[in-house]
Amino acid sequence: MDHKIDRLELPKCMDCACFNLRKAARAVTQLYDKALRPTGLRTTQFTLLVGISMLGAVRVTRLAEIGVMDRTTLTRNLKPLERRGLIQITPGNDHRTRVVTITDEGQKALEQALPLWKKVQADVVKRLSQERWNSMRADLGEVVSLVSKS
Amino acid sequence: MDHKIDRLELPKCMDCACFNLRKAARAVTQLYDKALRPTGLRTTQFTLLVGISMLGAVRVTRLAEIGVMDRTTLTRNLKPLERRGLIQITPGNDHRTRVVTITDEGQKALEQALPLWKKVQADVVKRLSQERWNSMRADLGEVVSLVSKS
DNA sequence: ACAAAATAGGTGTATATACTCCTAAGTAAT
DNA sequence: ATTACTTAGGAGTATATACACCTATTTTGT
Numbered sequence: 001m002d003h004k005i006d007r008l009e010l011p012k013c014m015d016c017a018c019f020n021l022r023k024a025a026r027a028v029t030q031l032y033d034k035a036l037r038p039t040g041l042r043t044t045q046f047t048l049l050v051g052i053s054m055l056g057a058v059r060v061t062r063l064a065e066i067g068v069m070d071r072t073t074l075t076r077n078l079k080p081l082e083r084r085g086l087i088q089i090t091p092g093n094d095h096r097t098r099v100v101t102i103t104d105e106g107q108k109a110l111e112q113a114l115p116l117w118k119k120v121q122a123d124v125v126k127r128l129s130q131e132r133w134n135s136m137r138a139d140l141g142e143v144v145s146l147v148s149k150s
Numbered sequence: 151m152d153h154k155i156d157r158l159e160l161p162k163c164m165d166c167a168c169f170n171l172r173k174a175a176r177a178v179t180q181l182y183d184k185a186l187r188p189t190g191l192r193t194t195q196f197t198l199l200v201g202i203s204m205l206g207a208v209r210v211t212r213l214a215e216i217g218v219m220d221r222t223t224l225t226r227n228l229k230p231l232e233r234r235g236l237i238q239i240t241p242g243n244d245h246r247t248r249v250v251t252i253t254d255e256g257q258k259a260l261e262q263a264l265p266l267w268k269k270v271q272a273d274v275v276k277r278l279s280q281e282r283w284n285s286m287r288a289d290l291g292e293v294v295s296l297v298s299k300s
Numbered sequence: 301a302c303a304a305a306a307t308a309g310g311t312g313t314a315t316a317t318a319c320t321c322c323t324a325a326g327t328a329a330t
Numbered sequence: 331a332t333t334a335c336t337t338a339g340g341a342g343t344a345t346a347t348a349c350a351c352c353t354a355t356t357t358t359g360t
Contacts, residue, residue: 029347033348061337094337097338
């Protein structure tokens, strides 16, 4: 019994949107994480700190929605930040909720990380060209909204 | 001491290439994983099976390179496939190497998964439009090659 | 032939991701 | 007021990801 899959079918799978997006995400993550390494922050953590700092005080579920991230994923991603004292998680007025805020330590870490992020971001955008990155970012947004409506 | 970060600095971070790529990757992964769920395969696993099936017999490091994936990540990603008997890992002629091959079980799983993948892929491409996906895929490839040359 | 260098790969550890199932607390129906 | 429903969130489990460090094997320089 030879396989029933046509030899021409499998190469098509290299066009997989999920594979190509994940691959690109892995690649840039390595680049950004390396750039942020002196701060001890991963890019995921940096992004969370930025969001928390901007929002002031935010519920867990809301923060998860913004990142198109599962709520339970966010809970786990907050752990290392809390352990390092960069954020605080306290019960909200609605006693079901938990509110996340950034600490002074967190602000300081953010100040330290910001110039490193700016450098690697500028480098990536420059090498892609600003136009290409603009259209790419729009496309990525389209992908996200497409999935949200599923 | 009020924070020294200009109020206009943080919103710029929402343009982060890493954040936007990871976010989009999370979104599509949820879509594809859901589509493949009846097979018990995650999209990552499906992609690996496709690659292994196409390449016939491939060394661990080579397979990792193709996916722009850390070698040790691949090692761990192969584990669930091996445990389910979908692939085999055997020592190569060069006794340092390990060669990965797909099993009959793996071929069968692939046959089962292929139409489900085709459906979700076609759906995504259609909703994005073929043109947009084409340009997007080219952009993603550009990102990967950009990072590889760092 | 043998020591040094290079190569292939795995383990330990830590983070990232999400599904299923569970508890607690608020809200609505009667 | 009490029950039913809904909402917010965590815990258990499993996969995904990669860095630092380790071992084993091959290649290379002499």
